[in-house]
Amino acid sequence: MLRGRAKPPIYGLLAEFEAPAGLVAAAERARREGYRCMDAYAPFPVDGLAEALGFRHTRVPLITLVGGSIGGLGGYFMQYWITAINYPVNVGGRPLNSWPAFIPVTFELTVLGAALAAVLGMLALNGLPMPYHPVFHVPRFALASRDRFFLCIEAKDPKFDRQATRHFLKSLGSRDVFEVPH
Amino acid sequence: MGADGPRLPSVAERRRTPVIEAGYTFATVTDKISSIVLTRPTTPGWLVGFLLSFSLVMVLFYAIGYLLLAGVGIWGINIPVGWGFAIVNFVWWIGIGHAGTLISAILLLLNQKWRASINRFAEAMTLFAVACAALFPLLHLGRPWLFYWLFPYPSTMGVWPQFRSPLVWDVFAVATYFTVSLLFWFVGLIPDLATLRDRADTRAKRIFYGILAMGWRGSAMHWYRYETAYLLLAGLAAPLVVSVHTVVSFDFAIAILPGWHSTILPPYFVAGAIYSGFAMVLTLAIPLRTAYGLEDFITMRHLENMAKVMLATGLIVAYSYLMELFMAWYSGNIYEGFTAWNRIVGPYGPIYWALITCNVVLLQALWFKRVRTNVPALFVLALIVNLGMWLERFVIVVTSLHRDFLPSSWGMYSPTRWDWAVLIGSIGLFVALLFLFIRFLPMISIFEMRELVSETEARSGN
Numbered sequence: 001m002l003r004g005r006a007k008p009p010i011y012g013l014l015a016e017f018e019a020p021a022g023l024v025a026a027a028e029r030a031r032r033e034g035y036r037c038m039d040a041y042a043p044f045p046v047d048g049l050a051e052a053l054g055f056r057h058t059r060v061p062l063i064t065l066v067g068g069s070i071g072g073l074g075g076y077f078m079q080y081w082i083t084a085i086n087y088p089v090n091v092g093g094r095p096l097n098s099w100p101a102f103i104p105v106t107f108e109l110t111v112l113g114a115a116l117a118a119v120l121g122m123l124a125l126n127g128l129p130m131p132y133h134p135v136f137h138v139p140r141f142a143l144a145s146r147d148r149f150f151l152c153i154e155a156k157d158p159k160f161d162r163q164a165t166r167h168f169l170k171s172l173g174s175r176d177v178f179e180v181p182h
Numbered sequence: 183m184g185a186d187g188p189r190l191p192s193v194a195e196r197r198r199t200p201v202i203e204a205g206y207t208f209a210t211v212t213d214k215i216s217s218i219v220l221t222r223p224t225t226p227g228w229l230v231g232f233l234l235s236f237s238l239v240m241v242l243f244y245a246i247g248y249l250l251l252a253g254v255g256i257w258g259i260n261i262p263v264g265w266g267f268a269i270v271n272f273v274w275w276i277g278i279g280h281a282g283t284l285i286s287a288i289l290l291l292l293n294q295k296w297r298a299s300i301n302r303f304a305e306a307m308t309l310f311a312v313a314c315a316a317l318f319p320l321l322h323l324g325r326p327w328l329f330y331w332l333f334p335y336p337s338t339m340g341v342w343p344q345f346r347s348p349l350v351w352d353v354f355a356v357a358t359y360f361t362v363s364l365l366f367w368f369v370g371l372i373p374d375l376a377t378l379r380d381r382a383d384t385r386a387k388r389i390f391y392g393i394l395a396m397g398w399r400g401s402a403m404h405w406y407r408y409e410t411a412y413l414l415l416a417g418l419a420a421p422l423v424v425s426v427h428t429v430v431s432f433d434f435a436i437a438i439l440p441g442w443h444s445t446i447l448p449p450y451f452v453a454g455a456i457y458s459g460f461a462m463v464l465t466l467a468i469p470l471r472t473a474y475g476l477e478d479f480i481t482m483r484h485l486e487n488m489a490k491v492m493l494a495t496g497l498i499v500a501y502s503y504l505m506e507l508f509m510a511w512y513s514g515n516i517y518e519g520f521t522a523w524n525r526i527v528g529p530y531g532p533i534y535w536a537l538i539t540c541n542v543v544l545l546q547a548l549w550f551k552r553v554r555t556n557v558p559a560l561f562v563l564a565l566i567v568n569l570g571m572w573l574e575r576f577v578i579v580v581t582s583l584h585r586d587f588l589p590s591s592w593g594m595y596s597p598t599r600w601d602w603a604v605l606i607g608s609i610g611l612f613v614a615l616l617f618l619f620i621r622f623l624p625m626i627s628i629f630e631m632r633e634l635v636s637e638t639e640a641r642s643g644n
Contacts, residue, residue, distance in 0.1 A: 020636060027402075040402040043208060043377070044632040050406035060410045068418075082334060082342040104351040104429055108358040111422045115362045115415055119369055122411035126404045129396035136399070142380040144400050145373070147208035147632075 008155030011134035011182050012038075013165050014141065015151045015174035020046040023149035026172040027052035030153060033168065037157035041135065041150040063121030064114050071113020076106045138178045152180065201296045202634050203478035211479075211631040215624050216381050218474055224621070227473060232617040238610020245603035246321065254324050256600045263583045263595035268322035269433075270575045271605055274458070275315035275612075276356065276430055277451075277571060280423055281459025282308025283363050286370070287419035290412075295637070296487060298630035299479040303470065303619070304463050305367040310615040311462070312360045314608045319352070321604070348432035355429040362422055366415050369408075372398050373629040427455040434578065440517040441525070441582035444509065450502035454571060457495035457541075461567035464488050466616065468561045470625065479626055486554045492567065493548040499574075500542045517587060525581045529594065534577050540570025 017023045020042060027040050031054055040049050050056070076099075083089075084096040123129070135141050135152060144150050151174070153165055162179075169177045202211075249256060259266040282304040289297035320326045332353045334343050343350045375395035382388040398404070431451035434442040464485065471480040510522035525534050544566055547553045554560065580595050619625065 041400045042402065042405065043212070043400060044373075044629045044636065045405040045409050046402070046636075049402040053402055055403050055406055058407045058410050060407050061414060064411075064414050064418075078334060079345045083345055087340070087342050098346060101346040104348075104425070104432070105345060105354045107425055108351075108354040108422075108429075111418050111425075112358045112361060115365055115418050118411045118414045118418070119365045122369075122407045123396070125407050126401075128398065128404075131392070131397045133397060133399055141399075145377040145380045145398075146212045 007182075008160070010155050010162070011137075011180040012152050012154035012157075012160070013162075013169055014135060014138055014178045014180050015153075015169040015172065016140060016143075016176045016178070017149040017151065017174055020049075020149055022173055023151060024048050024052050026151050026169075026174065029172055030151065030168070034159050035153050035157055035165075037154040037160075039152050039154070041141070041144040041152070043145050043147060043149075046149070059125065060118060060122050063125075064118040067117020067121070068110050068114030070117075072106055072110035074113070075109030076102055079105060134180050134182055137181050140176070140178060201299070201481060201483060202631065202638065203481065204638075206478070206631075206635050208632045208635055211635055212377060212381075212628055215479075215626050215628045215631065216378055218620070219378060219622060219624055220381060220383065220387065225473075228617065228621065232614060232621075235610045235613035235617060238607055239614050241603050242607025242611055245600055245607055248600065249321060249604075250326070254322065256598060258595055258597045258601055260593065260595075262586060262591050262593045263580055265322075265579050265583060266595060267597050267601040267605060268318045270572065270579050271608060272315050272318035272322075273430055273451075273575045273579075274572045275311045275318070275608065277427065277455035277458040277575075278462045278568075279308045279311035279315060279359075279363075279459065280427060280452075280455040281463050282306070282311075283359075283366065283419045283423050284456055284459060285463065286366060287416040287423065290416045291420060295634060296484055298634050299476075299481075299626050300463065300467060300484055300488075301630075302367075302370065302627045303466060303616075303625045305363065305370065306616065306619045306623075306625070307462060307466060308363050308459075309360070309367060310612050310619075312356065312363060313615070314612050316356055316360065317608060317611075318604075348429065348436045351429045352433060355426045359422060359426045362415070362419055366419055369412055369415065370627060371623065372396065372408075373400065374624045374627060376400065377628050378624065424452055427452045434582075439582050439586055440515070441521040441578070444506070446502055446505055446509065450499070450506075453495050453498035453502065454574065457492060457499050458568060458571035460488050460492045460495065461564045461571070464492070464560060464564035465568060468557055468564070470620065474620075474625075476626065479631065482555055485557065485560055486551075489548050489554040489560055489563075492564075493545065496541060496545040496548075496567070500545075503538070503542065521582060521585065524585050525577060528581065528585065530577065530581050530584075533573055534581075537570050537573035537577055540566045541574060 015026065017026060023040055023042060024046060027038070027049060030038060031052065036054075038053065040046075040053060042049060079102040080097055083098070083102075088096050090096075135144075135150070140148070141150065151169070151172075153160060153169065155162075159165075166177050206214075257266055257268070259268070282301075285297055285304045286301040289301070320329050323329060331337075332343060332350065343353075372395060375391050376398035379388055379391040379395045382391055428448040428451065431447040435444060435447040437443060467480055467485070467488070471477050507522050510518040513519075525531070544563065547559070547563065553563075584595055585592050
């Protein structure tokens, strides 16, 4: 849809709400209206907000599973390779692959791998660290980490129209609507 | 719920004291907690406390410097008691470090909302306690500068760590625990760092908190992934807490020494760790809430709940003491029997009785609600439990070592001034780090308090 069109003159329109319920309702309305490129900002996780925006799935658990598996299998085979292959020491004929003794380290490395994957995966999917983002241009946005709730409809949305969208956001019961420059 | 019929009061209504006092809004909780870091001036009390603890850090550095120069011979350790204060302190600190992750992870998984106001500084306490703990085995190595030999890396010497040794398991357990606790703490901090960035009054603060917040902007999709990751971390950290002290107990249980070689040690150590950890959280929470006027957030209900956890874990510990004695008798093993008897009436007998008094006898006061809701009494009891748990580790480490199988290899252990210097110095390090933490980072999770306000509002609105 964007083909042949120049970069939109602004990043989008940002509507300010005073309560979490208002933001969820607004996000649902906007989605029903056909808007797709939008995001909501809240000072704490609001129940149902991500769902209202049509966001129902995250790959964080899968990444964590993969990280934990790599940690666990890698941890066990590291010990196996070291004690049974690379540096075998025969202690009274006991088995070289003495697996029960390898469980504690295997367990710890499973947890380590999974925890690192969960955190780094979450940050990577969120695109953090990201020091610059257009919404920070709006001075009122500083309240998004205090007590205000924001809905941003981005200009790249095919349905976006500077005037119509502004009226729409106003009609959702928002306190104010701001233009977000790039 | 049916509309007619007698309506029973809900659990929340039956509790007299709420988890957050009424009348707070998103804005006021944010302002109150962030002002401690951003706008309130440094108080003389903070300065004096920090300087005192920092001078103890200097004592620690001095003691470590002399240790590196002269070797572990400056401590009271010798054969047969080769472990001494270093290992006593290690187990004590790592035990204290268990409550932070336990409060955060297990209480989060159990959906205990009261955790929100204590989890942040309990996690910080965990990190600092584990840092203090990790110091001791390293110093005890004799040549601490070769500590990296403990990690499996392809060295030119062609040798590898012995993976069948609990001491190597310990390296992995403690290193993993520190890393995961740090991740858990930092992930919890990210939204609050963004709050501090947005509310900072100077450019320097904005840059400092801005870099740490990594551009967090509270996007709904970010929160969604964030909550998923946080829950997963909690699920991973909960068994980790149990595993770490289990591995620490293996350091003892896998040796064949009477008094150590016992299957009760892992659960006994884990219960003891949670017990001492909650005692330390109370020790810190009580002065903090008074000094910073946080009684509305860390309410009596928090203190009472922690006292109850302390009582419950203390009873498990008491049961373990009893079972240890019973098994020593029931096993019919003369060495086990002698070790138990020697602990009670031997040369270190008074320490055993002191530990029983601190950890078992005085603790019973917590059965009474009058004591659980009396703040000074709770504080004193928490200090007593901290002391008792340190004595417990002393008894475990020293009494088993000083009398083993052969009377010809018996000996006595007494700490030197350098042993004391390192112990007191490590307490100084712990306290100094906590002072820095409460000055530069929010000691209560702001976004979780906002969540709590939102839920309280929703409930009262119905």
